[in-house]
Amino acid sequence: MTSTVKVTDATLDAELAGSKPIVVNFWATWCGPCRMLAPILEEIAGENAEKFKIGKVNVDENPRLAMRYRVMGVPTTIVFRNGVEVTRVVGAKPKAALLADLTPHIG
Structure with a gap:
């Protein structure tokens, strides 16, 4: 069972309006680090x-979202709190390093 949610052009604004912070991962099927x-x-x-929550945006299926958030490479992981970007992580990292980057903004 998947714990992440698929996010699209049509659903991102609703996800951002939620009460929980959301970590959005921009990825592509052809991307090894992704x-x-x-x-x-x-x-x-x-x-x-x-x-x-953790949401996943396929940049090939949702190029407008990638442009809207100025995603220049994948994977890019952006943390939103109250609908506003609070931090981003570019590239793949081990779990401990990723959590160290994300925890101050979601925890």
Whole structure:
């Protein structure tokens, strides 16, 4: 069972309006580092479902979102709180390093 939610052009604004912070991962099927990061994000999402959501945006299917948030490379992971970007992480990182970057903004 997946713990992350698929986010699209049509659904992102509703996700951002939610009461929980949302961590949005911009990815692509052809991206090797994205494939490495995917199971890490699933694990983090499963362990922290009560604190925040993790959404995934396929940049090839949703290019307007990638442009809207100036995503220049994948994977890019952006944390939103109250609908506002509070931090972003570019590239794939091990779980501990990713959590160290994200926790101050979601925890």
